[in-house]
Amino acid sequence: MKSWKHTLARARANPRIPLAVVAVLLLIAALTALANRADQETDARKSPEALAFEKSPDDWLAHQHKASEFRAALDGQQLAAVGLANAQPGLVLYTLKTGDKASTHVPGCTSMGCAGTALYALGDKAAQAGFALVAVDVDPRTVSRRLVDLIDSLLSPLLLIAAMVGAIVVATKLQTGMGGGAGKLAERPELRFADAIGNDEAKAALNRVKAFMHDPAHYAKLGASAPRGVLLVGSPGTGKTLLAKALAGESQANFIAVDGSYFTASFYGAGVAKVKALFKLARKNAPCVLFIDEIDGIGRRTRSSEGGGAESELNRIINRVLVEMDGFEALDNVVVVAATNHESHIDEPMRRPGRFDMLVRLALPTLPERKKLFELYIGKVQSDGSADAAVLARMTAGMSPAEIANVVNKAASTAAEARAEKVTAEHFLRAIETHQLGGEVSSIKELFSEDLRTRLAYHESGHALVGHWLKAGLVERVTIEPRGQALGVTYITRDTEDPLYKQAELTSRLAMMLAGRETELLVFDSVSTGASDDLKRASELAIDMVGSLGFSDAFGLLSVAGVPKHLLGPDIQAAVLKEARALLEKSQATCQQVLRTNRARLDALAQRLLECDVLSGEELKDLLGDALPLHAVAA
Numbered sequence: 001m002k003s004w005k006h007t008l009a010r011a012r013a014n015p016r017i018p019l020a021v022v023a024v025l026l027l028i029a030a031l032t033a034l035a036n037r038a039d040q041e042t043d044a045r046k047s048p049e050a051l052a053f054e055k056s057p058d059d060w061l062a063h064q065h066k067a068s069e070f071r072a073a074l075d076g077q078q079l080a081a082v083g084l085a086n087a088q089p090g091l092v093l094y095t096l097k098t099g100d101k102a103s104t105h106v107p108g109c110t111s112m113g114c115a116g117t118a119l120y121a122l123g124d125k126a127a128q129a130g131f132a133l134v135a136v137d138v139d140p141r142t143v144s145r146r147l148v149d150l151i152d153s154l155l156s157p158l159l160l161i162a163a164m165v166g167a168i169v170v171a172t173k174l175q176t177g178m179g180g181g182a183g184k185l186a187e188r189p190e191l192r193f194a195d196a197i198g199n200d201e202a203k204a205a206l207n208r209v210k211a212f213m214h215d216p217a218h219y220a221k222l223g224a225s226a227p228r229g230v231l232l233v234g235s236p237g238t239g240k241t242l243l244a245k246a247l248a249g250e251s252q253a254n255f256i257a258v259d260g261s262y263f264t265a266s267f268y269g270a271g272v273a274k275v276k277a278l279f280k281l282a283r284k285n286a287p288c289v290l291f292i293d294e295i296d297g298i299g300r301r302t303r304s305s306e307g308g309g310a311e312s313e314l315n316r317i318i319n320r321v322l323v324e325m326d327g328f329e330a331l332d333n334v335v336v337v338a339a340t341n342h343e344s345h346i347d348e349p350m351r352r353p354g355r356f357d358m359l360v361r362l363a364l365p366t367l368p369e370r371k372k373l374f375e376l377y378i379g380k381v382q383s384d385g386s387a388d389a390a391v392l393a394r395m396t397a398g399m400s401p402a403e404i405a406n407v408v409n410k411a412a413s414t415a416a417e418a419r420a421e422k423v424t425a426e427h428f429l430r431a432i433e434t435h436q437l438g439g440e441v442s443s444i445k446e447l448f449s450e451d452l453r454t455r456l457a458y459h460e461s462g463h464a465l466v467g468h469w470l471k472a473g474l475v476e477r478v479t480i481e482p483r484g485q486a487l488g489v490t491y492i493t494r495d496t497e498d499p500l501y502k503q504a505e506l507t508s509r510l511a512m513m514l515a516g517r518e519t520e521l522l523v524f525d526s527v528s529t530g531a532s533d534d535l536k537r538a539s540e541l542a543i544d545m546v547g548s549l550g551f552s553d554a555f556g557l558l559s560v561a562g563v564p565k566h567l568l569g570p571d572i573q574a575a576v577l578k579e580a581r582a583l584l585e586k587s588q589a590t591c592q593q594v595l596r597t598n599r600a601r602l603d604a605l606a607q608r609l610l611e612c613d614v615l616s617g618e619e620l621k622d623l624l625g626d627a628l629p630l631h632a633v634a635a
Contacts, residue, residue: 047134049081050134050135053134054137057140059101060093074118078096079095079097079129079131080095080132081133082131082132082134083136084134085137085138085140086135086137087137087138089111090105090106090117092104093136106118188252191248193247193250195246196239196242196246197365197372197376198363199243199362199363202243202360202361203246205360206247208227209227209230210247210250210251213287213289213335214251228336229338229355229356229358230336230356230360231338231343231351231360232244232360233340233360233361234362235362235400238401238402239401239402241339242401244257248289252287253288254287256282258293260295260296263275263317272320275317275321275324276320276324283332292337292339295346296341322349325355326354326355336356364399365401370392370393371390373393374393374408377405378423380408381411381423382412382422382423387423387428391476395429396436397494407432407435410431410435411427414427414430425616426614429616433479437489438483438484442483445481453610454606455520456487457606459516459530460488460609461519462516462518462522463492463516464490464624466515466591467508467509468624468625472511474493474495475492477489478490478616479614480609480613481613503545506541506551507586509541510542510584513534513541518591519595519602539584542580543577543580546560546583547560552579554575554578554579560576601623601624
């Protein structure tokens with residue numbers, strides 16, 4: 001009732017509406033009258049026989065006869081009138097002289113004619129026999145069939161349209177986040193900071209966020225600004241997502257996680273709608289940690305000259321994120337935690353106070369932290385207990401927690417493929433080799449001649465022996481199995497991650513690098529190209545020691561690295577190279593002395609390496625022997 005009154009009120013207020021309605025009604029009436037007039041004029045031009053057929057076609061169609069009966073009636077001159085259907089060639093409606101009505105379908109007729117059928121030259125036969133022959137417009141279908149076909153013809157496009165509309169609606173909902181990953185709110189994580197090994201500095205910084213989420217009212221009471229955005233910056237695999245989950249677990253908050261690509265959409269404006277829906281969901285489920293991974297996907301604002309509509313839409317998404325963060329109240333108890341590997345890709349407005357103003361850097365795990373990580377992940381597989389987590393930690397300097405987890409998983413997978421009962425230390429060591437050297441044992445191993453294997457064994461044994469006796473580090477493993485670009489590898493690690501290197505340690509490393517070449521020269525009285533990379537790295541280290549690190553007699557306290565390039569003439573360059581060469585030659589002499597003194601150990605180590613390809617653990621330590629102090633070796 002109210003709607004009618006509202007409609008009448010609008011009609012009175014706008015007199016054009018009734019006029020438009022009247023005009024439409026008059027147009028419909030005129031078209032209807034014109035159609036009726038056209039039908040009358042068409043019927044006036046038809047014969048009485050044709051009108052009779054078209055008026056009640058069912059009287060004929062209800063009596064279907066065989067084509068042979070029609071031919072017999074034609075030959076017997078019993079036909080009074082015949083109607084040929086225009087819409088369906090071969091359909092015949094006919095009336096006998098007795099008044100009986102019937103219909104038939106003569107096969108062989110097409111829209112091109114009825115040659116060779118009973119209807120061929122039917123006009124001549126009608127003139128001879130004296131029956132009426134007319135063309136008629138009839139529909140041979142029954143009433144129910146016409147209704148079904150009508151519904152079907154209307155329903156098919158309607159279903160297509162409905163399917164298209166439905167697809168658009170579903171796509172729109174997905175694009176706006178109604179059916180996206182954020183719609184599934186995660187349970188409150190059980191993780192705690194203790195579960196995220198390492199990054200103690202980052203955890204200390206996040207304790208401020210934890211304190212706020214535990215008691216936001218206290219912050220509001222004191223007038224303190226609540227933390228709104230935290231930016232986690234770190235290399236891939238350093239545990240940014242894990243730390244965000246641990247923050248939610250420590251804060252007893254809900255956790256929603258999306259990434260930068262979540263906000264992209266095919267429809268203009270859908271990305272902004274997704275931002276609104278996401279922040280609405282976060283407020284609804286407060287306390288909440290809203291985690292946006294890879295935020296650099298939307299973090300860099302573009303200029304209008306840099307692109308078209310896509311860039312403009314991205315800027316609008318960034319603006320909406322900032323507006324939503326500016327709208328946070330202290331009691332909303334929502335904190336946005338974003339993660340990125342590329343800090344430089346984050347736009348400055350996103351870093352200003354009140355937005356992502358808390359920067360937390362995550363670092364790669366230290367030696368003790370790597371040891372704890374190996375203990376954690378090894379504890380999750382069926383290990384035989386032979387693996388030494390300390391050794392594994394020393395061999396994996398620079399690895400992220402994700403890479404360590406992958407190494408342990410690789411070891412377990414290799415053990416499973418070999419149908420082993422337990423995962424052994426050898427499985428873990430081989431997994432580390434695969435990760436660091438870039439692949440499994442190369443098939444080129446089968447092509448190695450015995451002479452080549454012997455040369456490789458002595459080459460790697462020389463590295464190991466000199467490195468051990470000069471205390472360049474801990475010799476963990478020696479292998480002559482080719483992996484990646486390496487034909488053999490000697491793993492020498494430090495028992496500490498002290499960032500400072502003493503001159504004696506670097507000098508020992510120079511001798512260790514040269515040891516492979518010197519061993520080949522000692523044993524085979526010739527050298528090979530296998531030492532090319534060793535010489536390159538040794539030369540780089542010697543030049544750095546002389547020119548940059550202050551280990552130079554010629555330059556004293558002067559660092560060549562600090563001298564402007566226009567002052568570095570050929571004489572200075574020649575002096576650096578001369579002293580670096582002298583340093584290499586001194587290390588070469590020390591290396592040769594160690595090899596000659598320990599020739600028996602060198603031979604034993606090489607022979608054992610030829611037998612088993614890989615040496616590690618206690619057996620390797622026994623073969624290397626107890627190293628003497630450096631001054632004793634030099635003597």
